Every structure is written in structure tokens, then in C-alpha cells.
Amino acid sequence: MKPIRIAALALMGSTALVAPALAQDGNARNVILMITDGTGIESFRAASYYRFGKLGHEVYDDFDVQVFTSTHPLNGSSEPTNSDEGTITFDPAQVWNDQAVDTVFEGSLGNYEGYVAGYDYVRADYTDSAAAATALASGRKTYNNAINWSNNDEPMRHIGEYVADSGRSLGVVSSVQFSHATPAGFLAHNRSRNEYAAIGAEIIDSELATVVFGAGHPHYDANGRYVETPDERAYRYVGGQDYWQRLSNGETGFQFIESRDDFEALASGEMQIEGERVLGLAQNVQSLQFNRDGVAMGNLLETSPSLATLTLGALNVLGENEEGFFLMVEGGAIDWAAHANNLPRLIEEQIDFNTAVEAAVDWVETNSSWDETLIIVTTDHGNGLLQGPDSDKVAYSPVVSQGAGALPLVRWHTDTHTREMVPLYAQGAGADFFREIAQEEPGLATYNVKAEAQYLIDNTDVFRAAMNAMGIEEVSN
Numbered sequence: 310m311k312p313i314r315i316a317a318l319a320l321m322g323s324t325a326l327v328a329p330a331l332a333q334d335g336n337a338r339n340v341i342l343m344i345t346d347g348t349g350i351e352s353f354r355a356a357s358y359y360r361f362g363k364l365g366h367e368v369y370d371d372f373d374v375q376v377f378t379s380t381h382p383l384n385g386s387s388e389p390t391n392s393d394e395g396t397i398t399f400d401p402a403q404v405w406n407d408q409a410v411d412t413v414f415e416g417s418l419g420n421y422e423g424y425v426a427g428y429d430y431v432r433a434d435y436t437d438s439a440a441a442a443t444a445l446a447s448g449r450k451t452y453n454n455a456i457n458w459s460n461n462d463e464p465m466r467h468i469g470e471y472v473a474d475s476g477r478s479l480g481v482v483s484s485v486q487f488s489h490a491t492p493a494g495f496l497a498h499n500r501s502r503n504e505y506a507a508i509g510a511e512i513i514d515s516e517l518a519t520v521v522f523g524a525g526h527p528h529y530d531a532n533g534r535y536v537e538t539p540d541e542r543a544y545r546y547v548g549g550q551d552y553w554q555r556l557s558n559g560e561t562g563f564q565f566i567e568s569r570d571d572f573e574a575l576a577s578g579e580m581q582i583e584g585e586r587v588l589g590l591a592q593n594v595q596s597l598q599f600n601r602d603g604v605a606m607g608n609l610l611e612t613s614p615s616l617a618t619l620t621l622g623a624l625n626v627l628g629e630n631e632e633g634f635f636l637m638v639e640g641g642a643i644d645w646a647a648h649a650n651n652l653p654r655l656i657e658e659q660i661d662f663n664t665a666v667e668a669a670v671d672w673v674e675t676n677s678s679w680d681e682t683l684i685i686v687t688t689d690h691g692n693g694l695l696q697g698p699d700s701d702k703v704a705y706s707p708v709v710s711q712g713a714g715a716l717p718l719v720r721w722h723t724d725t726h727t728r729e730m731v732p733l734y735a736q737g738a739g740a741d742f743f744r745e746i747a748q749e750e751p752g753l754a755t756y757n758v759k760a761e762a763q764y765l766i767d768n769t770d771v772f773r774a775a776m777n778a779m780g781i782e783e784v785s786n
């Protein structure tokens with residue numbers, strides 16, 4: 310299947326049309342975009358406190374560029390509207406509004422008090438992972454549910470297509486199903502993220518990617534146990550039963566791998582991929598670890614590789630291309646832990662993600678260099694509005710460390726997404742682009758971040774930064 314060309318985009322959000330008039334840097338052979346799904350600043354910090362007992366020790370804390378990003382979708386619709394009505398705006402000043410309110414936010418798990426006007430503001434008009442992935446991958450705002458699909462009901466060209474056309478290889482790695490919203494945003498186009506089978510089929514048929522790793526194995530349950538005759542629905546993540554037969558029999562364009570041993574052999578360099586492309590499914594229908602029984606940390610499934618292993622394996626395959634590559638790595642279940650207000654597993658998932666970032670940094674420093682590779686670490690939106698125990702009295706009061714190995718003290722303010730400003734870290738070729746386009750946002754001092762980090766970009770700018778770094782020009786027809 311040929312990449313789908315974009316039709317008119319004239320009615321898209323205004324930010325989409327105002328590309329910064331900067332020269333294309335074009336020094337980056339490789340871009341690695343790492344997304345921890347659904348992670349506000351205090352979620353990052355909760356994991357760091359558990360891990361180190363203090364902040365500043367994650368590998369990305371040393372990155373040259375640290376800014377924040379806005380994440381709101383184009384509108385509140387769940388399907389194309391062909392209209393500018395209901396366009397969602399974002400005003401940082403309203404985030405910081407600490408005026409007391411006596412509202413109640415009705416969540417899925419229960420009710421959450423309002424406390425301050427700023428919390429109500431960030432709990433409204435939030436993006437889903439599909440619109441957020443589209444913004445990151447296509448540089449365009451769209452409606453929630455859209456996978457590279459415009460509000461005018463047209464497919465939109467995403468960075469995976471640009472990258473493949475530039476001669477680079479595309480890789481996508483996720484700790485959840487590869488046809489789930491975030492990975493799909495770098496591989497496919499669909500009017501609705503819920504069309505898993507169609508998305509899975511497009512990913513396999515298009516042969517756009519060189520590497521696709523994720524969960525969503527139809528023959529293993531959420532505890533990694535083999536299932537002889539799965540439910541029909543279990544096959545949808547890989548495109549349906551027919552696609553599964555062809556994929557597992559090696560009758561698609563992808564070599565198929567699934568065992569933890571194979572992923573580890575690929576990561577260590579002991580195994581080579583025979584053909585041009587590889588699709589790997591960890592032996593779990595849901596995620597690498599999060600969906601196993603229980604709610605506590607620990608007792609990890611031995612059947613699943615770590616996200617770091619998947620990342621290293623992908624880098625070893627992609628690094629074979631002299632022209633370079635674009636790799637998206639998603640920690641997909643941090644979001645699911647936040648939806649469940651499950652702090653231990655949120656921390657567990659975030660540490661797995663952070664370890665994957667360390668693996669990518671090591672790979673760059675061993676096999677490439679910062680002169681030719683850009684790493685971006687960010688999230689697609691907040692989730693849970695995790696704050697400190699005193700955040701009912703003081704707006705945005707931070708989580709409180711109890712030392713390494715102990716759960717920090719926290720307070721949840723929702724069980725779904727938010728439109729809070731979220732962290733972005735970047736290092737390497739083209740990272741300065743973020744600094745050049747960022748707008749000062751002094752309110753970010755509320756998060757106790759250094760002055761250089763009190764700057765704001767929009768999630769659509771991530772696409773532009775990656776394109777700029779690789780010297781690829783956007784087609785704006």
C-alpha cells in the first residue's frame with residue numbers, strides 16, 4: 310500500500326499553519342522519541358523519589374533542553390466535525406488560578422473535590438491518546454479518537470511516512486498493543502482508534518515500519534499464560550485471525566518473534582533479523598506487565614521482556630540502516646495505572662520506562678553520537694492529576710518523598726486525563742529547536758523547576774522539531 314497523500318488541510322487549527330520560519334538543521338540521522346503515556350510532572354517525580362529518594366538523578370535530568378508542552382485537542386468531538394465550532398484553546402494563566410471552588414469532579418473511581426479553579430481547568434477539555442499521538446506524529450491538532458485523521462475527515466501524513474520516504478527506517482515499540490492509540494499514531498491512519506483490527510491490518514500490510522514491537526499476543530492472557538483457543542476479540546490487535554495466521558507463519562513482510570529469549574538475543578546482538586522487517590509480540594494480550602493479577606509492585610511476569618530490552622533490540626535492527634532511523638518508544642501502561650489511581654504500579658511502569666531511556670542513551674553513546682542523534686523524552690498528556698498530600702490546601706503542592714524504596718505521599722485529583730502542561734526533555738542533534746520556539750511561561754515556577762525550564766511549546770511542535778532535526782520538509786498541500 311502506498312502512503313496516503315494528504316488532501317486539503319486549510320481548515321485545520323491555526324497552530325498547524327504557522328510553522329516557525331527557521332532553517333532546517335538536518336544534522337540528525339536518527340531521532341528517538343520516547344513517550345511515557347499519561348504522566349504529569351509529579352508522576353515523573355513520584356517514580357524518581359521511589360527510585361533514588363531524591364530528584365535529579367534520572368538520565369534525562371541531565372539533558373540540555375527541558376521545557377513543558379501543552380496537549381489539548383482541536384475540539385471536544387469524537388468524530389470529524391468539518392467545522393471550526395468548539396475549538397479548544399489553552400490559557401496557562403487559568404492553570405495557575407488558585408481561587409477556591411466547591412465543585413466536584415465525577416470520576417470513574419469516585420468523586421474528586423475541586424479545591425481550586427486551576428484543577429477544574431486542567432480536568433476539562435483534555436486530549437485522548439489518539440489526538441495526542443496525531444499531534445506528535447503529524448503536527449496537527451485533531452478531534453479525540455483520530456489516528457492521523459483530520460477534522461475534515463481526511464487521512465493526514467505522519468512522520469513515519471516522511472521518515473520512510475527519506476530513506477530512513479521506522480521503528481515503533483510499545484509496552485502495550487502495537488495497534489493501540491500511541492503506537493498507531495506513528496504507523497497508521499484511522500477515523501477511530503477503536504478500529505484495532507483495521508489499524509493492525511494497515512500496519513502489517515503497509516510494511517511502512519522496519520521494527521514493530523509490542524504486546525497484544527492473542528494466544529497469551531494478561532498473566533502470560535498460553536491460551537489454546539482465544540476469544541475472537543483477542544485477534545483484533547494484530548488485524549484479526551487471518552492476519553494472525555499469516556503473521557505467525559511468516560507469510561507477511563515481517564519476520565515474527567515472540568519469546569523473551571529472542572527479544573533478549575536481539576538486544577544483546579546475538580541474534581540478527583533475517584529479512585528486512587521484524588514484528589515482535591511479547592507473550593501477553595494486554596501489556597508487558599501492568600495487567601497481571603494484583604495491584605502491588607513486584608512478582609513480575611517472567612514471560613515478558615522489559616521495555617529496555619525491546620528498545621535495544623529495535624535500535625540494533627534500525628541502526629543497520631546507514632541512512633538513519635526514527636524510533637518511537639512508548640511506556641503505554643503508566644496511563645493505565647493512573648486511570649486506576651494505582652501508585653505502586655505507576656511507579657513500577659515509569660521506572661521501566663526510565664530504564665528504557667537509559668538504554669537508548671547508552672546505545673547513542675556507544676553506537677552513534679549526540680551529533681547525529683536526537684532523543685526526545687515526553688508524555689502525551691497528564692493523567693490522575695497526581696499531587697502532594699497538601700494539594701487540597703495549597704494548589705499544586707508537590708508529592709512528598711519517603712525515601713528510596715518507599716511510596717511517596719500523594720493525592721489524586723482525577724482518574725482520567727488532564728490538559729496540564731507536561732515535561733519534555735531533549736538531547737542531541739536539533740534539540741536547540743525547542744528552545745528557539747518556546748514561549749516563556751513563568752507560572753511553571755509553581756512546579757519548582759529551574760528558570761530555563763519555565764518555557765512552553767505545544768505538542769504539535771514535537772513533530773516540527775523532529776522533522777527539522779532530520780532536515781525533512783513538511784508537505785503543506
Ligand SMILES: [Zn+2]
Pocket residue numbers: 346347437438439441491644689690
Ligand atoms: Zn495517552
